[in-house]
Amino acid sequence: xxxxxxxxxxxxxxxxxxxxxxxxxxxxxxxxxxxxxxxxxxxxxxxxxxxxxxxxxxxxxxxxxxxxxxxxxxxxxxxxxxxxxxxxxxxxxxxxxxxxxxxxxxxxxxxxxxxxxxxxxxxxxxxxxxxxxxxxxxxxxxxxxxxxxxxxxxxxxxxxxxxxxxxxxxxxxxxxxxxxxxxxxxxxxxxxxxxxxxxxxxxxxxxxxxxxxxxxxxxxxxxxxxxxxxxxxxxxxxxxxxxxxxxxxxxxxxxxxxxxxxxxxxxxxxxxxxxxxxxxxxxxxxxxxxxxxxxxxxxxxxxxxxxxxxxxxxxxxxxxxxxxxxxxxxxxxxxxxxxxxxxxxxxxxxxxxxxxx
Amino acid sequence: xxxxxxxxxxxxxxxxxxxxxxxxxxxxxxxxxxxxxxxxxxxxxxxxxxxxxxxxxxxxxxxxxxxxxxxxxxxxxxxxxxxxxxxxxxxxxxxxxxxxxxxxxxxxxxxxxxxxxxxxxxxxxxxxxxxxxxxxxxxxxxxxxxxxxxxxxxxxxxxxxxxxxxxxxxxxxxxxxxxxxxxxxxxxxxxxxxxxxxxxxxxxxxxxxxxxxxxxxxxxxxxxxxxxxxxxxxxxxxxxxxxxxxxxxxxxxx
Numbered sequence: 001x002x003x004x005x006x007x008x009x010x011x012x013x014x015x016x017x018x019x020x021x022x023x024x025x026x027x028x029x030x031x032x033x034x035x036x037x038x039x040x041x042x043x044x045x046x047x048x049x050x051x052x053x054x055x056x057x058x059x060x061x062x063x064x065x066x067x068x069x070x071x072x073x074x075x076x077x078x079x080x081x082x083x084x085x086x087x088x089x090x091x092x093x094x095x096x097x098x099x100x101x102x103x104x105x106x107x108x109x110x111x112x113x114x115x116x117x118x119x120x121x122x123x124x125x126x127x128x129x130x131x132x133x134x135x136x137x138x139x140x141x142x143x144x145x146x147x148x149x150x151x152x153x154x155x156x157x158x159x160x161x162x163x164x165x166x167x168x169x170x171x172x173x174x175x176x177x178x179x180x181x182x183x184x185x186x187x188x189x190x191x192x193x194x195x196x197x198x199x200x201x202x203x204x205x206x207x208x209x210x211x212x213x214x215x216x217x218x219x220x221x222x223x224x225x226x227x228x229x230x231x232x233x234x235x236x237x238x239x240x241x242x243x244x245x246x247x248x249x250x251x252x253x254x255x256x257x258x259x260x261x262x263x264x265x266x267x268x269x270x271x272x273x274x275x276x277x278x279x280x281x282x283x284x285x286x287x288x289x290x291x292x293x294x295x296x297x298x299x300x301x302x303x304x305x306x307x308x309x310x311x312x313x314x315x316x317x318x319x320x321x322x323x324x325x326x327x328x329x330x331x332x333x334x335x336x337x338x339x340x341x342x343x344x345x346x347x348x349x350x351x352x353x354x355x356x357x
Numbered sequence: 358x359x360x361x362x363x364x365x366x367x368x369x370x371x372x373x374x375x376x377x378x379x380x381x382x383x384x385x386x387x388x389x390x391x392x393x394x395x396x397x398x399x400x401x402x403x404x405x406x407x408x409x410x411x412x413x414x415x416x417x418x419x420x421x422x423x424x425x426x427x428x429x430x431x432x433x434x435x436x437x438x439x440x441x442x443x444x445x446x447x448x449x450x451x452x453x454x455x456x457x458x459x460x461x462x463x464x465x466x467x468x469x470x471x472x473x474x475x476x477x478x479x480x481x482x483x484x485x486x487x488x489x490x491x492x493x494x495x496x497x498x499x500x501x502x503x504x505x506x507x508x509x510x511x512x513x514x515x516x517x518x519x520x521x522x523x524x525x526x527x528x529x530x531x532x533x534x535x536x537x538x539x540x541x542x543x544x545x546x547x548x549x550x551x552x553x554x555x556x557x558x559x560x561x562x563x564x565x566x567x568x569x570x571x572x573x574x575x576x577x578x579x580x581x582x583x584x585x586x587x588x589x590x591x592x593x594x595x596x597x598x599x600x601x602x603x604x605x606x607x608x609x610x611x
Contacts, residue, residue, distance in 0.1 A: 023439050049438050053431065054464035061428035061461075065435030068422050069402060069443065073435070091425055196420035196436075198443050200399030209414055211405075211423035 003178040008143045009034035015150035021072040022048030025062040030114040031170040032104035035076040056081040060088025067099040068210040070195035074100035090129030094212030098157035104173040115338020116170030121315035135165040137286040139257040143177035155186040171259040241290035246279040252305040253279035267346035291323040298324035304357045310334040365389040378571035378578025380535040401444040404429040408450035409483040427458025430465035433472040445472040451490035469526040479570040487573030527601035534567040560601040
């Protein structure tokens with residue numbers, strides 16, 4: 001397979017098709033409208049379904065309907081649009097319906113801005129909508145990784161019968177990088193057990209029901225226990241992260257995800273040349289979070305600080321604090337508004353923290 | 358050999374929770390009879406609302422999805438777009454369709470989504486305890502309009518069938534009633550016509566059913582039928598408002 005130079009948004013759209021997802025419902029919002037524009041001509045080429053819904057609210061439920069009858073579906077949006085889909089995410093989790101959502105994050109809160117941010121970490125990793133549920137959340141750091149994660153997301157959503165969220169940012173969406181789409185080896189799963197795909201389709205006289213209402217408290221508690229076990233299984237089986245420069249005697253390690261982690265890499269390389277070793281853990285899944293890896297990193301004798309660097313006012317830092325279990329102090333550095341910290345700024349911050357310990 | 362009156366296969370052998378004098382049971386039965394007569398039970402997917410009929414799936418025996426409040430037309434759109442061979446219908450009340458779901462129904466109708474909507478109009482919110490609906494009549498007392506609906510404050514009741522019929526996209530739009538046998542006969546014909554249009558893949562089909570809600574109107578079932586005939590039917594006029602025209606024509610033939 002040849003490498004193609006593609007815009008992140010387009011690569012995300014193409015990756016879904018390569019993963020066998022031919023159904024896309026979406027609403028335009030900056031900075032990800034190019035996904036819909038790309039798929040509006042690409043999906044008809046492959047006999048797929050493209051529909052621009054009237055709002056993100058409606059789109060979230062088009063996904064619930066289509067996924068509920070057994071189709072592989074996805075959508076893309078950006079922060080305010082994802083907020084509008086949050087209720088649908090809760091319904092999907094409660095009804096155990098699989099679908100893939102991509103959030104190309106922009107600045108917030110409110111109308112915010114159209115430049116990149118990582119400010120939806122809480123929303124994604126804590127569920128987004130109401131009730132006891134989680135999303136499986138992945139965070140790509142390159143266009144290539146975004147394409148790979150989109151392709152992984154569909155079988156994961158079907159394995160867990162739960163929505164999967166890919167947390168990108170405006171940089172991932174807009175930049176152009178070489179992409180090589182992996183071969184798709186996973187076919188859609190059999191959904192006859194639960195999907196409303198028609199009794200005739202299943203050759204069954206028993207109907208299927210997609211619902212999340214359980215008025216009886218024992219039944220509802222049982223549904224929640226089923227969901228809880230899914231998330232426990234995700235924690236056992238789906239943690240993905242990358243270690244960078246961790247096989248050194250670092251005194252400080254960075255935790256950073258997405259495009260922010262690439263800037264941190266450059267900072268780490270530059271600091272190495274100055275004789276300062278800094279490690280980094282780059283979570284690739286934000287839920288489940290690489291808790292053990294971070295605890296192990298914090299437990300090394302020389303480690304005196306864990307530094308969470310985010311394009312937000314500090315959201316992932318709370319998970320880092322929780323995971324180090326007091327083994328070392330935890331600090332945060334970041335910026336909002338679309339301003340991306342530079343390698344030099346990060347180097348200064350790291351040196352500042354190291355000086356005071 | 359005569360014909361035996363029996364429960365349609367699509368109607369579950371269950372006692373419903375609906376109140377005495379409620380017409381949901383009639384509407385459910387008409388749908389079940391039509392689905393059976395058209396022989397499509399094995400490929401039907403119903404979408405239940407949030408409202409008194411939230412448990413409609415307990416009374417109708419085929420595939421069902423539960424929708425969020427007002428979002429059934431969006432869910433139906435999703436199903437119908439990916440599986441156009443399935444027979445899809447939404448069943449919605451005043452709050453679900455005419456309040457929170459107004460955006461979804463207008464846009465689904467405007468796109469000409471090929472599913473059927475059954476709209477139960479009883480001029481009040483049932484399940485949540487009798488609050489005012491967009492379809493509540495002027496002066497009608499409800500738990501959130503205790504002095505009667507004040508049209509100077511909250512406007513006139515919405516005639517949803519007329520609103521949808523005003524869209525340019527071809528559709529089958531009709532308003533019927535299930536409050537008395539003479540209306541029920543016509544309602545069944547309309548429901549069947551609606552599903553037949555869907556089976557032809559012709560257009561969006563919409564059947565508004567003027568209904569009773571004795572519990573939240575504070576009337577007996579018998580008084581309710583009288584009040585519905587005297588107050589609702591003159592405003593919510595029965596009849597076919599729009600049909601898609603002959604098969605060769607449609608909006609292209611203008």
